[in-house]
């Protein structure tokens with residue numbers, strides 16, 4: 519059975535005091551839910567966040583990691599460093615990493631491989647750009663992103679994979695994919711995975727939707743059968759909004 523998940527990607531926001539304050543608020547307001555709840559603070563605040571949430575069921579996850587084990591990679595963070603501070607889930611392939619930091623499918627495939635070898639659960643992000651959707655290429659683009667980064671995995675690796683479909687045109691723009699567009703793509707993703715692996719892999723992987731999810735639209739998006747939750751950017755920075763989105767699942 520796949521899990522329901524709501525994850526907040528805080529990106530390059532919140533200093534240490536603000537991070538701790540938001541975590542205290544979230545832990546206090548966390549609704550009773552079976553869904554997994556995750557937050558991804560910036561690297562410098564990860565260890566403090568783990569300590570703050572020691573007694574909470576909110577999981578602290580990382581926004582990125584490097585594929586190399588260790589060494590001369592100035593400014594980078596390794597899988598072992600994450601594990602060492604108690605972080606064992608990592609976002610990989612966010613569209614901002616692809617767009618601003620040149621992360622190609624090839625680099626992302628290496629990151630996924632290293633993460634899995636180390637026992638880190640991967641939240642793999644992917645999604646088409648506006649021109650892909652306008653030209654009707656969105657299914658093809660999504661399929662190739664999945665194929666290039668994930669289709670050389672073993673079936674057993676998939677228990678450590680969470681997918682986050684995030685159409686780039688909907689991220690931080692206020693424009694959301696309609697619940698029908700999200701459902702259509704999520705069902706397509708499951709079909710492609712079933713063809714490449716099998717239906718049990720496809721049916722057991724959680725597929726989150728990300729892109730301008732807000733308290734006002736979360737319930738309708740989450741009600742779709744192939745949408746297992748959301749990766750939330752902007753709205754996860756405000757405790758009441760994030761809590762309302764968690765309630766919507």
Ligand code: PEP
Pocket residue numbers: 527684688689690691692728729730731749750751752753
């Ligand atoms: C994201 O960056 O993963 C995201 C979904 O952002 P937003 O919710 O702000 O669109």
